[in-house]
Amino acid sequence: MVFWILTGGLIPWLLLAVGIFFIIYLKGGPLRHPIRMLREFTKKPKEGAMSPRRALLLALAGTLGVGNLVGVANAVWVGGPGAVLWMWLSALVGMILKYAEILLAVAHRRVGRDGFFGGSYYYITDELHRRRFGRLAVWVGGGVAVLMIANALSMGCIIQANAVSTSFSGVFHVSPWVVGILLMGITVPIVLRGTKGISALTEVLVPIMTLGYLILSVAVLILRREVLGDALASIFSSAFSKSAVGGGLLGFFTSRALRTGTMRGLMSNEAGCGTAPTAHAAADAESPASQGIWGIFEVFVDTVLLCTATALVILVSYGDVSMLGEDGMMMCIRAYSVVLGDWAAYFFCAAVICFAWATLLCWANYGMESLRFLSQRKKWRYLYVAVFGGCIGIGALLAPAQIWTLADFAITALTTVNIVALCLMRKRVKYETDLWKLRK
Numbered sequence: 001m002v003f004w005i006l007t008g009g010l011i012p013w014l015l016l017a018v019g020i021f022f023i024i025y026l027k028g029g030p031l032r033h034p035i036r037m038l039r040e041f042t043k044k045p046k047e048g049a050m051s052p053r054r055a056l057l058l059a060l061a062g063t064l065g066v067g068n069l070v071g072v073a074n075a076v077w078v079g080g081p082g083a084v085l086w087m088w089l090s091a092l093v094g095m096i097l098k099y100a101e102i103l104l105a106v107a108h109r110r111v112g113r114d115g116f117f118g119g120s121y122y123y124i125t126d127e128l129h130r131r132r133f134g135r136l137a138v139w140v141g142g143g144v145a146v147l148m149i150a151n152a153l154s155m156g157c158i159i160q161a162n163a164v165s166t167s168f169s170g171v172f173h174v175s176p177w178v179v180g181i182l183l184m185g186i187t188v189p190i191v192l193r194g195t196k197g198i199s200a201l202t203e204v205l206v207p208i209m210t211l212g213y214l215i216l217s218v219a220v221l222i223l224r225r226e227v228l229g230d231a232l233a234s235i236f237s238s239a240f241s242k243s244a245v246g247g248g249l250l251g252f253f254t255s256r257a258l259r260t261g262t263m264r265g266l267m268s269n270e271a272g273c274g275t276a277p278t279a280h281a282a283a284d285a286e287s288p289a290s291q292g293i294w295g296i297f298e299v300f301v302d303t304v305l306l307c308t309a310t311a312l313v314i315l316v317s318y319g320d321v322s323m324l325g326e327d328g329m330m331m332c333i334r335a336y337s338v339v340l341g342d343w344a345a346y347f348f349c350a351a352v353i354c355f356a357w358a359t360l361l362c363w364a365n366y367g368m369e370s371l372r373f374l375s376q377r378k379k380w381r382y383l384y385v386a387v388f389g390g391c392i393g394i395g396a397l398l399a400p401a402q403i404w405t406l407a408d409f410a411i412t413a414l415t416t417v418n419i420v421a422l423c424l425m426r427k428r429v430k431y432e433t434d435l436w437k438l439r440k
Contacts, residue, residue, distance in 0.1 A: 011415050015272045018419050019093030022100055025426060029096060029433050030293050040293045043286065050115060050196070054203050055283035056294045058195075059276040061202040062156075062362035063302045064210065064355055069332045069348075072310040076318075077325030081231065082238035084311045091303040094271035095296045100422050100429045103292035105277030106285050107432060114196065118281030119366075120274030120414075121145045121373050124421045131424075141373070144274070144417055147410045148370035149384070151275075153391050155407035156363020161395030163356040167349045180396025183357075188389045191364045195282055198365045202358055209354040210306065216347060217309035220339045224316035231315035271299060273411060274418030278366045289436035313339075364388055 023029070030037050040052075075083045101120065108126050109118030121144040128137035165179040190197050221228055270276050276295065285291035314321060314335045321338065324331040329352075336344040371384050422429070 011412055014419055015097065015415070016090070016093055018272065018423065019097045022096045022422070022426070022429070023092065026096065026430060026433055029099060030289070030296065030436070031092070031095065033437070037293050037296065040290050041297070043290075050199065050282050050284055052280075052283040052285050052291055052294050054199050055280045055291070056298055057203045057206045058199040058282075058362060058365065059279035059295075059298055060206050060210075060301060061358035062275065062279065062366065063270050063298065064206065064306065064358065069310050069328070069352075072307045073314055073325070073328035073331040073335075076311055076314050077322070077328075077331065080238050081234035081315055081318075082236070084235045084308065084315075087307055087311075088304060091299055094299045094303060097272040097422070098270075098276060098295035098299050099289075099292040100426075101272065101274060101277050101418065102280040102295040103288040103429055103432050104422070104425055105281040106283070106288040106291045107428065109281040114194065116282050116284065117195070117369060117372065119148075119278035119369055119373065120418050120421070121148070121370065122281075123277075123425065124274075124417065127421060127425055140417065144414060145370040145373045147414050148275070148278075149367045151407055151410040151414065152363040152367030152370070153388065154403045154410065156366065157360060157388055157391040158395035158403050159407065160356040160360040160363070161392045162398065164353050164360075165396040167352045167356075176396050180393045183396060184389050184392045187357075187360065187364070187392060188385060190361060191368070191385050191388060194368065195365055198361050199279075199282070202361060205354065205358050209351060209358065210301070212347075213306065213351050214309055216336065216340070216344065216351075217313050220313045220336060221316060223339050227316050228312070231312055231318075234315065272419055272422070273415045274421075275366060275414065278369050279362070287436060287439070288432045292432075360392070 023031075043052075072087075075087065079086075104123040105118050105120065108123035109116050110122065111117075121141045124144060125137045125141035128134075128140060161180070161183055164183060165176045168174055168179045169176050190201055276298065280291050280295060283291050283294075285294075310332065314331065317335050317338050321331050321334045324334055333345050333348050336348055367388065368381060368384060371380055374380075
């Protein structure tokens with residue numbers, strides 16, 4: 001029981017409860033003003049600054065992953081078609097949590113030579129200082145930063161590198177040693193360039209891989225259009241069975257999962273974990289609330305758009321793929337290849353490689369920014385990059401079970417602390433939301 005709690009057993013329910021609270025407390029917040037939200041996406045960024053859009057794409061690089069494929073397959077297999085509806089409804093909770101934590105990150109960020117920077121450790125520390133818990137603020141803020149680094153090296157590096165190596169070696173029969181060396185060679189120089197270098201790459205990589213995956217999914221749905229209506233109808237008709245509710249929640253909370261279980265590879269969109277605020281804090285946003293709205297869009301892309309595409313592709317060919325339900329990866333590969341042919345399996349593996357590499361780059365940035373919170377000395381930055389590069393090599397060869405345990409514990413602790421901070425700072429979230437509503 002203790003191990004189950006420490007590795008995230010209660011986290012989905014904690015997120016669900018706090019998310020519902022914020023929806024009620026903010027009276028829907030920006031979600032009640034969809035037209036005004038859309039206007040935020042049309043505003044031109046300041047020249048030379050990191051745009052809100054670029055910050056969004058950097059954050060998406062960390063949340064879009066192979067679990068968007070495998071976790072959804074698992075949800076449909078466990079809960080049936082109705083699980084998809086509950087994933088959509090659960091996304092509302094993710095949207096409001098992501099909005100709140102990004103809002104706070106922008107409100108409490110810092111300014112340096114290279115622009116804005118921040119993260120959950122800054123607003124957590126500021127809030128504890130405000131409440132006159134000076135010593136506790138130092139320990140908790142530092143602890144959050146250390147956990148971010150630990151998660152960057154485990155889930156964000158070793159596990160992602162292993163996904164790339166496994167996919168590349170399995171399809172193209174290249175030695176894991178070679179894959180590891182190549183991956184280090186194309187990753188370390190980018191990481192050394194810092195946030196600007198990483199975000200410049202993810203700004204190009206994320207749209208391409210997302211669009212490519214959606215095009216492939218739409219092609220499948222067009223070819224199976226005669227059963228698409230039945231697939232959509234089944235989502236609603238079976239949504240209220242016990243297995244569908246459980247499966248849908250499982251899909252929402254594990255859609256980045258590489259194996260069944262709540263904490264396998266983080267939650268679908270990392271809402272409430274306190275990780276994405278690191279990326280969004282760097283944006284030259286008009287206001288904290290306006291950048292928070294980009295976080296809402298992040299959840300939409302991750303959970304509603306990509307997860308729905310994966311689910312529908314599986315459902316229109318469910319009779320041909322259901323026997324592979326225990327292996328989510330093979331279930332997804334079969335769902336595409338049974339319609340498009342064997343070449344789709346190669347494309348799917350390429351997508352896995354791109355998703356995993358984007359996540360690796362994003363988490364390299366999260367770890368480096370967390371290190372900045374702990375120390376401004378450059379020697380620690382170079383040491384971190386060296387260790388991160390070494391972890392890429394380790395991950396290319398193997399991903400020990402203990403790494404999953406470390407990642408589970410780190411994200412559980414991060415989420416718990418962050419959720420408490422969001423509740424303590426709820427009035428600031430409401431204040432900034434009300435200010436946004438008053439602006440024309």
